[in-house]
Amino acid sequence: MLRYALRRLGGLIPTLLVIVTVSFCIVRLAPGGPFDQEQTLTPAVRANLDHLYGLDQPLAAQYLHYLGGLLHGDFGPSLSQRDFTVTELIGQGLPVSITVGLLAILLALVIGIPAGIAAATWRNQGADHGLTLFAALAVALPSFVTGPLFALVFGLALHWLPVAGWERGAPRYLVLPVLTLALPVAAYLARLTRASLLEVLRSPWIRSARARGLGGTRVLWRHALRPALLPAVSYLGPALAYVVTGSLVVETVFGLPGTGRYLVQGAIDRDYPLVMGMIVVYGALLLLFNLIADLLYGWLDPRVRHE
Amino acid sequence: MRSIPVNAEVTPQGPAQVLRLCGLAVSFTTPAGVVCAASDVSLQVARGECLGVVGESGAGKSVSFLALLGLLPPNARVQGAAQFCGTELLRAGPRALERLRGAAIGMVFQDPMTSLTPHLRIGEQIAEVLVHHRKLSWAAARARAQQLLTRVHVTDPAHRMAQYPHELSGGMRQRVMIAIALACEPQLLIADEPTTSLDVTIQAQILALLAELKREQGMAMVLITHDLGAVAGVADRVAVMRGGRVIETGAVAAILNAPHDPYTQALVRNAPRLTASAGVTQAARGQEAVALTLTDVSVEFSVGARWFGRAAALSAVNAVSFELRAGESLGVVGESGAGKSTLARAVLQLLKPSSGRVVWMGAALGELPAGELRALRRDLQIIFQDPLASLDPRRTVGEIVAEPLRVHAPELDAPARGLEVDAALRRVGLPATLAGRYPHELSGGECQRVGIARAMIVKPRLLVCDEPVSALDTPTQQQIVTLLAQLQCESGLSLVFVSHNLALVQRLCERVLVLYLGRMMELAPAQSLYARPLHPYTRELLSAVPLPDPQLQPARLARALPGEPPSPLNPPSGCVYRTRCPHAVAVCQQRVPAWELAGGDRQVACHRWREL
């Protein structure tokens, strides 16, 4: 298993290279350039700037240069926030975003999966109906609605929690953003788990386990649960992607110094290194998550285990 | 219901009766109303006795027994009485039933592929029952589990304990299921179609195991099956069910030799047998042109190929050659893994052979340009094993059957196509009104007829049937085979019929090719092959066919060939069959037997065919 994991980890590098290459091309294909909006620039200054950042070189050379930098963990200078390198920007923001994002996914797992199991166990009873309704709402409401709503209720009305801010990750400041991000993911996980557990409970091997006289609890925990978790595990990758995109809204609503805004702002400013840096970091994170999901999958279902 | 009471045979009301069903009735409440699945089922089983319960699918066999174990979904309503060793099962609470299930009553299900929990090791699943019911420690339970595996003749039990269900063959999995059912030494074993999804040879092994267990453990046994041959070898008494009712019960010999009820009579009459008269005689076709020629066709797959690591070559079909004349029917038989289906697909170029030539009417199919091959496909049609899976669930029967016309006869307009579809459906014995229905609304037999109609609508000249009936119950199998024979006779097409069931092949085919691990073992006219098989493997296949004959069948079961085919990844040297051949000698290991002419249009690959 460990050898397999390490080998898969090695296999991520070519994939990451593909991501870098493709996104490099796409980013550069977008019309416009980083200094277009600064109308006051004279052609000479502009040429100087282009030269400074290597933008006057052929694209292939720029690409190789960028790859070379990546090898040293150097994402290049930011073109829009000219006092910072991209590495510095991401280095400051990423811990915030990652803390909020991972906590949100963790919370979603902790709430969503047990809720799904409970709903399936008491299917078509009050608790199940309530949960299903709640989950439908939570999936449907966008975070720019729930975020301010939470801030309003728990912050301004009840004064339980601060409305915004980071304060070096003090738990009180984390609760609302994490909750806002986690809610739809948890709801979705609950629905997935409920549906797949019901499906598994109808399978022949469950009937066969019951024919062996095994009690309901044992059948549920030992025979049904692991295969029923497979869809939830497959959803881990997409969940991360959701959290990444959701972080833009949540970080804006709750005033968090994360990286969410860099992706959009960087794209608008044609800040090539910043956009690329974000893509590379989140691409790597996504690949890592998918790998974890795969390994979990192998643990849950021996049929997909290799060698 | 017959006027004679079902329990007319006098059985003493002693402690010997393990299970007594009295007027059991099962109904389901569905949105469409109440559906009655079984009514007035009265049966009994004594210690040391095996009751065979026979009938088509939907006859209420399984439902009745699942009902008394409390294993039906909540919308089921069960009435009547079911006494098990003094306990009234239908009035026992769920807890009490749980204590009985798996302990006093063991159950074996039809599909060993899906009836074991996929993510738990074999050993854990057997031991679990002992821990749960017998309160053994896990260590003691595991030790006992390994003994049980030995008891059901699982090879290499210590190794199997740590394996997962998907790593075992179907036969091994069914043995594991039986081991689980036996773990707590039940007084009653209920086997629900235990051999239906298995190869003939493995069926014989499992039935032989059940017969042995009944003899040695002295428990009561219920064998639910649609196959009279299975009943003949194991059961002492037989109950025939139809439409949810028991229509006849009696001793196995009485039911099979002198059935009373007309339905039973038809069942017995149509049961597959290997009789000299059943076979198709080879028509005189000396003058008919050779339609299909295979020359040294091999198909290899590479398995285990990944980015890193070496691929192993799996030879699925190895140097197969035969000729098929126009209008002739050839049966291809062998166990699973014999390469039958691969060969069928290679004939139609659905899989590219890695070497060898397939020539159809003078054209080498492998060398044709794609366009010409596509045009030729109109002549070459195939029907598949799983009738439901091979039909698009989102299309109506009419659309499915019309599909080949859209490709091969685009000149037809919609009304003309409709007429053709009606005609095609009628030809396969389906009402034209079925055209508007969807596949999932049809029975398995109807689905397969739709598949045949789809293939026949373009009037092909070669029809390849890949295990077309193995997913169906015996009476339906018979009907489909009869239909195929009739279609072949009417339209003069050539037929390649792939099956593991030799009794069915005999009804349909003039010549038979026996494959083992992708190699040809014997090729002969059906009549001489069934009358005097030359190859030891052919003999084995023949003796594994379950015959509905209570005098012969128990002894035939007792001789069932042990073992399973070796992995095609690592075939034995010399004669590939030597690891299971009872006649193997030293030379069999050293040299591959030649493909020899054995007179009378027969060919065989065995070093010893002359002496045996």
Ligand code: SF4
């Ligand atoms: S060649 Fe030998 S091993 Fe093979 S079938 Fe003949 S006797 Fe058996």
